[in-house]
Amino acid sequence: MILVSGRSLEQGLGKEASKFSKRYIDATTVCQIDPEDMRKLNIGDGGSVRISSQYGSVVVKAVKSKYAPHPGVIFMAYGPWVNSLTGPETHGTGMPSFKGLEVEVEPVEVAEGSQREG
Amino acid sequence: MNVIRNVLCPFCGCCCDDLEVEVDSNRIVNVRNACALGRGKFLSIGEHRLLKPLVRVNGELVETDLDKAIEKAVEIVKDSSYPVFYGFGCTSCEAIKLCLEMADLLGGLADNISVVCHGPTILGLQDMGIPSATLGQVRHRADLIIYWGCNPVEAHPRHMLRYGPLSNGRFVAGRKNRRMVVVDVRRTSTAAMADVFIQVKPNSDFEVLTALRALVNDLDLEVEEVGGVPVGKLEELADMMVNAKFGALFFGLGLTMSYGKEHNVESAIALVRDLNKKTKFIMIPMRGHFNVTGANEVFTWQTGYPFCVDFSMGYPRYNPGETSAIDVMARGDCDLLFVVGADPCSHLPRQIVEKLKNVKLIVLDPAVTPTVKMADVAIPVAYVGIEAGGTAYRMDGVPLRLKKIIDPPPGVLSDVDVLNQILRRLK
Numbered sequence: 001m002i003l004v005s006g007r008s009l010e011q012g013l014g015k016e017a018s019k020f021s022k023r024y025i026d027a028t029t030v031c032q033i034d035p036e037d038m039r040k041l042n043i044g045d046g047g048s049v050r051i052s053s054q055y056g057s058v059v060v061k062a063v064k065s066k067y068a069p070h071p072g073v074i075f076m077a078y079g080p081w082v083n084s085l086t087g088p089e090t091h092g093t094g095m096p097s098f099k100g101l102e103v104e105v106e107p108v109e110v111a112e113g114s115q116r117e118g
Numbered sequence: 119m120n121v122i123r124n125v126l127c128p129f130c131g132c133c134c135d136d137l138e139v140e141v142d143s144n145r146i147v148n149v150r151n152a153c154a155l156g157r158g159k160f161l162s163i164g165e166h167r168l169l170k171p172l173v174r175v176n177g178e179l180v181e182t183d184l185d186k187a188i189e190k191a192v193e194i195v196k197d198s199s200y201p202v203f204y205g206f207g208c209t210s211c212e213a214i215k216l217c218l219e220m221a222d223l224l225g226g227l228a229d230n231i232s233v234v235c236h237g238p239t240i241l242g243l244q245d246m247g248i249p250s251a252t253l254g255q256v257r258h259r260a261d262l263i264i265y266w267g268c269n270p271v272e273a274h275p276r277h278m279l280r281y282g283p284l285s286n287g288r289f290v291a292g293r294k295n296r297r298m299v300v301v302d303v304r305r306t307s308t309a310a311m312a313d314v315f316i317q318v319k320p321n322s323d324f325e326v327l328t329a330l331r332a333l334v335n336d337l338d339l340e341v342e343e344v345g346g347v348p349v350g351k352l353e354e355l356a357d358m359m360v361n362a363k364f365g366a367l368f369f370g371l372g373l374t375m376s377y378g379k380e381h382n383v384e385s386a387i388a389l390v391r392d393l394n395k396k397t398k399f400i401m402i403p404m405r406g407h408f409n410v411t412g413a414n415e416v417f418t419w420q421t422g423y424p425f426c427v428d429f430s431m432g433y434p435r436y437n438p439g440e441t442s443a444i445d446v447m448a449r450g451d452c453d454l455l456f457v458v459g460a461d462p463c464s465h466l467p468r469q470i471v472e473k474l475k476n477v478k479l480i481v482l483d484p485a486v487t488p489t490v491k492m493a494d495v496a497i498p499v500a501y502v503g504i505e506a507g508g509t510a511y512r513m514d515g516v517p518l519r520l521k522k523i524i525d526p527p528p529g530v531l532s533d534v535d536v537l538n539q540i541l542r543r544l545k
Contacts (some may be wrong), residue, residue, distance in 0.1 A: 004304070006372075009271075012129075013155065016159045016452070018165060019485075020282070073320055074461040078465060083466060083467050088444065093379050094233045094445060095233060096470075
């Protein structure tokens, strides 16, 4: 799958509430996935997924994308969680690749009450 | 109750300057005309405040007084052999100027957050030039507005109303007299408002822009689709562009952060240049933080370069990829990161943040952020544009005045005052 990170309204509002607020954490620990991809990967709406890139891995909440269809593309709002997946290489530009990153997505079971990994 | 009018919003690069802020006993009680993001900033400044200076003692952050925190910061700066000054998207031009003076004095490096947003735009325009305009010209004249790789409904909520398709210009007024196109990898909330939505495959912007250039130059494409877009759809867009009286291309990080980076921007500039042989067309980057454009401006006045400036040779040197903050941190070359108006620990790749465990970290910030939690010295400062005045540059390069509308909490100074105190002790 291809991971795109970006701004979202909730992330922007959460940022102003505090980077430690529930609103910010909720906004930045969610992955928006095309509903058809969720069906193929057996991922339930609101379930947990592990997203892995060559640089790291996080477990976040999966939700059906309201901007579908975008098969093969997942979205996460800017924040520490998605940045666990981006790499440090800038290829001579100074800019890491925050969008268009190749990742693997798989459903995982998370015990109730446990925190998501990041 | 006092109503302060024509207040500049210190949130995004739109720098909306028509806000009305109601103040009662040095407390903001209401904000009119702002979007949800701007309103959220004005109304939540008291909620997550850094109120006391912090210094790290035996691994723990402990509260101290301002003088001791500044003394500790000066001590760390003096001990540093290669300090990096970074941030500046959320501060005033006046504060940025002082940080550049410090970087020059110490032979360090200064970089701003454009390195992780529109840095590739700068690289592209340095190669190609950029046919641009002010947002006022777009508002009054544009009959075709394209948003490429950006989602203003969520990131710049008043852009479309003040400067874009919904604005009431003198010569072109309202949505019905303008065409609106969105190019993106997802059908975003902005795309839902467009006349035409073009969905490109991720990392395919360069190909799509190049195909559009061919079509604008009356060449045929002997393929069915480019970058996931049927050629018929691209022909429709090329016709719209050529037939516009005044076209405006607003582009975001969809171009600069994906594969191709500065080459995507160069391709977009080449397209707009070609369009100007047939009609009037301009382009403006959608800048995120309210003064990231100002950071580029001040860096350029002071050093000749808009970002990634190294002073270690005794003169300003510029080589993004080598003298960029990210690359310097990745190589482990710096021993101090001095942050003003940014939160790198939230916004840089984790592998870079982990490198910061091995460097000293000084932060000036109004709020408690992940970067403050990692700092060796954290000094609270006033919110620029709310508790301190100054100058900011809008995304189109227009300088505007930030207002001080209330006093900061007792004992909290502006970042300009704190930086002046540090600089005075360094000289």
